[in-house]
Amino acid sequence: xxxxxxxxxxxxxxxxxxxxxxxxQTFSAVVxxxxxxxxxxxxxxxxxxxxxxxxxxxxxxxxxxxxxLAAATRLRKxxxxxxxxxxxRLIHSVAALVAAGVTAALAIAxxxxxxxxxxxxxxxxxNIESTGVHNPLTAVLLAFRAMDTLLEAxxxxxxxxxxxxLAPDRAWGGRSGPHHPLDPDGILAFLTRLLTPIxxxxxxxxxxxxxxxxxxxxxxxxxxxxMWLLTLYxxxxxxxxTHGWGLRLALVAGPAVFIAIGFAGVIxxxxxxxxxxxxxxxxxxxxxxxxxxxxxxxxxxxxxGVPERDGIPGRDGS
Amino acid sequence: xxxxxxxxxxxxxxxxxxxxxxxxxxxxxxRKLVAFNVVGSGVFLLFGAIARRGAGAxxxxxxVPQALLITGLVVAFCASxxxxxxxxxxxAESGDASxxxxxxxxxxxxxxDH
Numbered sequence: 001x002x003x004x005x006x007x008x009x010x011x012x013x014x015x016x017x018x019x020x021x022x023x024x025q026t027f028s029a030v031v032x033x034x035x036x037x038x039x040x041x042x043x044x045x046x047x048x049x050x051x052x053x054x055x056x057x058x059x060x061x062x063x064x065x066x067x068x069l070a071a072a073t074r075l076r077k078x079x080x081x082x083x084x085x086x087x088x089r090l091i092h093s094v095a096a097l098v099a100a101g102v103t104a105a106l107a108i109a110x111x112x113x114x115x116x117x118x119x120x121x122x123x124x125x126x127n128i129e130s131t132g133v134h135n136p137l138t139a140v141l142l143a144f145r146a147m148d149t150l151l152e153a154x155x156x157x158x159x160x161x162x163x164x165x166l167a168p169d170r171a172w173g174g175r176s177g178p179h180h181p182l183d184p185d186g187i188l189a190f191l192t193r194l195l196t197p198i199x200x201x202x203x204x205x206x207x208x209x210x211x212x213x214x215x216x217x218x219x220x221x222x223x224x225x226x227m228w229l230l231t232l233y234x235x236x237x238x239x240x241x242t243h244g245w246g247l248r249l250a251l252v253a254g255p256a257v258f259i260a261i262g263f264a265g266v267i268x269x270x271x272x273x274x275x276x277x278x279x280x281x282x283x284x285x286x287x288x289x290x291x292x293x294x295x296x297x298x299x300x301x302x303x304x305g306v307p308e309r310d311g312i313p314g315r316d317g318s
Numbered sequence: 319x320x321x322x323x324x325x326x327x328x329x330x331x332x333x334x335x336x337x338x339x340x341x342x343x344x345x346x347x348x349r350k351l352v353a354f355n356v357v358g359s360g361v362f363l364l365f366g367a368i369a370r371r372g373a374g375a376x377x378x379x380x381x382v383p384q385a386l387l388i389t390g391l392v393v394a395f396c397a398s399x400x401x402x403x404x405x406x407x408x409x410a411e412s413g414d415a416s417x418x419x420x421x422x423x424x425x426x427x428x429x430x431d432h
Contacts, residue, residue, distance in 0.1 A: 017356050021343075047322060049369065055387075055392070072348060074409065085418050099342075103331045106334055107331040110331060111324070119380045120380055121373065125375030137384055148385075158396075
């Protein structure tokens with residue numbers, strides 16, 4: 001029974017991946033990619049990785065999908081000229097050969113994986129008590145491999161800086177993306193008013209239970225970001241000006257708290273990002289609470305895109 | 319238990335193959351980006367299958383690779399977002415989003431960038 005489910009999921013994922021390749025319109029391909037991500041989230045559940053499933057659904061499928069859909073809409077008029085530059089039959093054959101080779105090599109690797117599989121699960125189980133959290137992923141992300149998580153939070157910030165720095169001079173420091181006019185009686189405004197409060201509660205819940213059950217700041221922050229983006233797209237609120245100090249403070253606060261606690265660890269526990277005995281749980285909670293809003297704002301503004309209007313006056317053409 | 323890991327491991331090999339093919343064959347940068355994401359998710363799925371094989375201590379998978387997967391997904395999102403921002407900027411500057419050295423509908427602005 002379960003094998004049938006697994007086979008169906010695997011077939012569905014491969015078919016949807018093929019659809020993203022063969023679809024004529026980029027927009028249809030991207031819609032296929034969103035569906036692909038959602039089915040992939042189910043695959044993660046079948047692989048007993050519920051935390052990863054939540055991340056895949058919220059970030060891999062949701063936010064990436066929103067970005068790709070917006071880009072596909074904007075680039076629609078480049079589609080027909082692009083169809084003319086068709087690669088030659090030779091390139092097709094070489095690509096097929098390369099792809100088949102990669103697939104075969106990976107398949108052989110999968111079939112010859114060592115048995116029993118190497119695992120860090122027992123080590124994690126032996127040390128999880130000292131962190132005070134019960135979700136092993138949270139323990140890994142914020143205690144055993146906290147350095148990765150710190151760098152990841154900074155990567156998110158850098159991506160946002162990268163996106164902002166692509167702003168043209170006239171929009172430097174201005175608001176992200178195009179302005180979306182509000183249609184007060186429209187279905188989008190109605191749905192946004194209905195869904196946003198529910199989404200915020202679900203996001204808070206996913207964030208809150210992350211210490212003990214599947215969930216956490218990244219998944220919650222992605223959902224919170226999605227709710228904010230919904231209000232932006234419906235025209236209920238507008239994107240903030242990117243040169244505002246309050247906004248920049250909100251973005252930097254999370255990583256700054258994380259780094260401060262990291263350096264405090266050098267003094268109190270003898271290692272960067274070390275936690276003193278008995279204080280691990282409260283420190284982890286402080287880091288999570290600090291990162292959660294910063295990540296939500298950063299993720300939302302990354303999707304909102306390059307500043308396009310309301311720039312600082314006098315920057316253009318000077 | 320090992321069955322699901324092996325099945326989805328083989329599935330991930332197929333996904334990487336499909337993605338690599340599309341990455342080479344499709345000339346549109348946005349389609350290349352989608353293909354690159356398919357390759358990425360295939361690699362993640364392979365890693366997830368390996369994590370599943372490392373199940374132990376009462377958990378359904380090895381939590382260390384699973385945690386790295388979450389990090390990986392977030393970083394992949396960031397990279398995709400930056401690529402899309404670059405692409406849209408290229409389009410805004412040159413009115414075209416082609417990667418061809420001599421794009422078909424004359425885009426001198428794109429050529430100046432190189």
